[in-house]
Amino acid sequence: MALDDRDLKILDKLQLDAAIPVTALAESTNLSVSACWRRIKHMEDSGLICRRVALVDRRKANVPMTVFMGVRTSRHSMAWLEDFRRAIADIPEIVEAYRLTGETDYLLRLVVPGVEVYDAVYKKLITRLDFADVSSFISMEELKFTTTVPLTYV
Numbered sequence: 001m002a003l004d005d006r007d008l009k010i011l012d013k014l015q016l017d018a019a020i021p022v023t024a025l026a027e028s029t030n031l032s033v034s035a036c037w038r039r040i041k042h043m044e045d046s047g048l049i050c051r052r053v054a055l056v057d058r059r060k061a062n063v064p065m066t067v068f069m070g071v072r073t074s075r076h077s078m079a080w081l082e083d084f085r086r087a088i089a090d091i092p093e094i095v096e097a098y099r100l101t102g103e104t105d106y107l108l109r110l111v112v113p114g115v116e117v118y119d120a121v122y123k124k125l126i127t128r129l130d131f132a133d134v135s136s137f138i139s140m141e142e143l144k145f146t147t148t149v150p151l152t153y154v
């Protein structure tokens with residue numbers, strides 16, 4: 001998908017505030033409202049913009065603690081991977097999950113109100129699947145958090 005400077009400016013502004021009015025986007029990119037809307041619609045239809053969301057303040061939602069959980073398994077099969085996907089799918093405290101290279105097979109990011117809730121999630125997971133090892137890391141400070149992606153490679 002070829003994007004010009006106006007598309008990139010629109011996308012950059014939408015990454016910072018998805019609720020920005022199309023009229024404001026159009027004005028900032030010297031486009032008509034309908035031309036700006038068509039560009040946004042094209043980016044949505046192509047899948048470049050996959051959804052628009054509201055970001056919730058974790059502290060105000062009473063889930064200020066971030067825990068990273070490193071998981072190792074002794075079974076490396078598609079069946080185990082699918083079982084793992086199902087095991088984590090309905091646990092809302094797990095907000096991100098990644099399959100990795102290296103010694104840790106999976107990395108999970110959880111947001112919880114405290115250690116007691118983390119422990120309950122841990123117990124829920126170990127009742128659903130067998131793991132070779134689980135390591136947990138409680139974040140003491142968030143140094144950088146963003147939902148924006150760099151647009152220099154588009």
